[in-house]
Amino acid sequence: MAAEYFPVTTARPKQSSRKSPRLGRPxxxxxxxxxxxxxxxxxxxxxxSSFKTNTEMLRVPPTFLPEHASLENYTKIFNDPKLPLLRxxxxxxxxxxxxxxxxxxxxxxxxxxxxxxxxxxxRILFGWFLTMMMIPSQITMIPSYLILSRLGxxxxxxxxxxxxxxxxxxxFMLRQFCETLPxxxxxxxxxxxxxxxxxxxxxxIPQLSAPLATLGILNFMGNWNAYLWPMIVLQKIEVRTLPxxxxxxxxxxxxxxxxxxxxxxxxxxxxxxxxxxxxxxxVQGFTMTGFK
Amino acid sequence: MNLNQARxxxxxxxxxxxxxxxxxxxTVPLLLxxxxxxxxxxxxxxxxxxxxxxxxxxxxxxxxxxxxxxxGFSHFIEMIKGTSVEANLFRxxxxxxxxxxxxxxxxxxxxxxxxxxLLESIGNRFKALYRTIYFLPVLxxxxxxxxVWMSMYDARGGWINxxxxxxGGHPVSWLSDPRAGFAGVSVAMWAVIIxxxxxxxxxxxxxxxxxxxGIPHELEEAALIDGASPWQVFRRITIPxxxxxxxxxxxxxxxxxxxxxDIIQVMTxxxxxxxxxxxxxxxxxxxxxxxxxxxxxxxxxxxxVIVMVVTIFQMRILRTDWEY
Numbered sequence: 356m357a358a359e360y361f362p363v364t365t366a367r368p369k370q371s372s373r374k375s376p377r378l379g380r381p382x383x384x385x386x387x388x389x390x391x392x393x394x395x396x397x398x399x400x401x402x403x404s405s406f407k408t409n410t411e412m413l414r415v416p417p418t419f420l421p422e423h424a425s426l427e428n429y430t431k432i433f434n435d436p437k438l439p440l441l442r443x444x445x446x447x448x449x450x451x452x453x454x455x456x457x458x459x460x461x462x463x464x465x466x467x468x469x470x471x472x473x474x475x476x477x478r479i480l481f482g483w484f485l486t487m488m489m490i491p492s493q494i495t496m497i498p499s500y501l502i503l504s505r506l507g508x509x510x511x512x513x514x515x516x517x518x519x520x521x522x523x524x525x526x527f528m529l530r531q532f533c534e535t536l537p538x539x540x541x542x543x544x545x546x547x548x549x550x551x552x553x554x555x556x557x558x559x560i561p562q563l564s565a566p567l568a569t570l571g572i573l574n575f576m577g578n579w580n581a582y583l584w585p586m587i588v589l590q591k592i593e594v595r596t597l598p599x600x601x602x603x604x605x606x607x608x609x610x611x612x613x614x615x616x617x618x619x620x621x622x623x624x625x626x627x628x629x630x631x632x633x634x635x636x637x638v639q640g641f642t643m644t645g646f647k
Numbered sequence: 648m649n650l651n652q653a654r655x656x657x658x659x660x661x662x663x664x665x666x667x668x669x670x671x672x673x674t675v676p677l678l679l680x681x682x683x684x685x686x687x688x689x690x691x692x693x694x695x696x697x698x699x700x701x702x703x704x705x706x707x708x709x710x711x712x713x714x715x716x717x718x719g720f721s722h723f724i725e726m727i728k729g730t731s732v733e734a735n736l737f738r739x740x741x742x743x744x745x746x747x748x749x750x751x752x753x754x755x756x757x758x759x760x761x762x763x764x765l766l767e768s769i770g771n772r773f774k775a776l777y778r779t780i781y782f783l784p785v786l787x788x789x790x791x792x793x794x795v796w797m798s799m800y801d802a803r804g805g806w807i808n809x810x811x812x813x814x815g816g817h818p819v820s821w822l823s824d825p826r827a828g829f830a831g832v833s834v835a836m837w838a839v840i841i842x843x844x845x846x847x848x849x850x851x852x853x854x855x856x857x858x859x860x861g862i863p864h865e866l867e868e869a870a871l872i873d874g875a876s877p878w879q880v881f882r883r884i885t886i887p888x889x890x891x892x893x894x895x896x897x898x899x900x901x902x903x904x905x906x907x908x909d910i911i912q913v914m915t916x917x918x919x920x921x922x923x924x925x926x927x928x929x930x931x932x933x934x935x936x937x938x939x940x941x942x943x944x945x946x947x948x949x950x951x952v953i954v955m956v957v958t959i960f961q962m963r964i965l966r967t968d969w970e971y
Contacts, residue, residue, distance in 0.1 A: 383765045384773075390762055391780055397845065398783070400806060401795045413804045416812060464673055474670045480677075487684060491906065491954060493927060493947045497934050498690035501701060501709075521680055545662055551669035580788040582909045583927075587935055598790040602913055605794055612798055623791035630786040634779060637786070641850060642857040 405429070405617035412612040428617035438604065440621060446512060447596040450585070451578040453516045455571050462525030463567065467559050469526070470533035471541065481530075487523040492584070500587055510591045515584070525570050532566045533559065569640040572633045579626060597622050695722060695948050699941035715941070722945035733933070733942060739921050740929035741949075746832055747925055748904040750840050751847075755900050756893075759848050763855035764881060778856065782849040789846060793913035796842035797822065800914075825919035833922040839911050846910065847903075851896050858892035859885070898961050905954055926950050 404412060406424040432438060469481055499518050500509075508514030536559065544554050560567075582598045589595045592603065601622050605615050630637065690709065699715040711717070725734045766777055784792060799806045800821035808818035819827055819834055827834040866888070870880045886893070908927040911917070917924035917932075926946065934943035 380769065383769055387765055387777055391777060394781055394784060397795045397799060400799060404798060415803060416809045417804045417806060465677060468670060468673050472666060472670050483681065491951060493906065493930060494691050494951050495687045497694060497940055497944050497947065498687045502687065551665050576786065582790055583931065598788050601790050601794065612801065615794060616798060619791050619794045623788050627786055634782065638782065638853050642854055
């Protein structure tokens, strides 16, 4: 009798193969694929539109494939003296790389200090960092702008990076990683005559490479896609970063929808492939930290 | 030999000195930098009690006083019961922000949680591919997302109207018709909500996937063996188990949608007729277009308070007192 109620041998392999399969795999695939199409369609539309002409964009009903696919929009953008794309790529790269590197350095250094050193006022200082984490940037946006304008750093890429050299969140995250480092290792290096900075550079930093990679790519992505703060600080065209250039290009080319789509492709697609390549770290970072 | 010398030099006291030197070397610059942070925060706090415009010279300390007079709480009083254009616009923005956030949160959860669950139930090979593609919009610049959706919403050549026409409906001027609406919310607002959801769902999906991978599956399996339907298992076992993640996702989604700016600024800039004017956009316009910085600082403070209250409230209602 008991065997009937506990059909261990028959039920077990079926259930452990996958959990919750009763909805039916085909249906799951259908729903997920519909979602996939919905996700990809806007990208596809953007790419197809960029090969169309501006008049074809106004057709009712719209064409799916471009009637006479041409690279005209792209050549127009490359030959536009008012849109030196490489320069804007350079601006974005400067801001994103400088911000990521400085944040990684300060986060590792300060996180390490909070994890492995004791000094008076440590708890208060760390508490202050935790508080800073809670304060949203729009609170500090206005005075930060006023300070930059008094320092004459409006329209300077440096103005964009000085306020983000220390990141409370990065410190918090790397402190947790540093706490797992064995203190014996650090003490052994000390006894062998390594200076504190050598220990930090040669022992601590290499041990932190995984969290640093995660933090670095998240930071890079956040800075690369940043819009509001760069728009406030960078008012002259030649110092702007890519997202602001894209909206500027859109507003100066109204009625040329296909051309704007080509510019959008050129500005968002290359970096998307880079991010895709680092996707594993980005996802890991998001799930580990909840930081966006 | 070098090593021996170093060993000799580094007595226990020497080590302590080296350590404290290191701490001082790090904390002193840090404190200087942080005092700048405190200064910025203090300035933000002071600014909201002044009628401050960076165009006016004002008093000697930070341009406060003089032609930028101290007004006390009058900004906040004005926000509550004032009749000025700014006060009306503030209340409109507040309402729109609430509509946006309270529409986004349930819609986002209704998409991401079931999809993550479905994604977890399929084979590993396809899982990675699906997840990567769902995640693409999260990686995309929100300005790019806004422009692509603007082209899809285009009244003439846009795809969304093409689909509506195909089914015999009337095309809609999604981003500019002030009268059209659905469920009491203007179509322009729906348009930005959908574009925002499209960009954002991949984020919550990966969070839910991670949570679903982390829970013990014995309970689900046991329930299935006992004859529970997949829906019952999902509703009664899976959801309670990932409650902490639900809390986290709710808070994060709510916070980011209360602070929405990029997509709306690009797609509508608050139009038509301020129907999509959200709080961040109103703050931005007041501060950097109309140079009305004192008012904008007061508005940011309100936004900050709302964000804090929402967070605390959600933590209260979704808190769990047990662990598995």
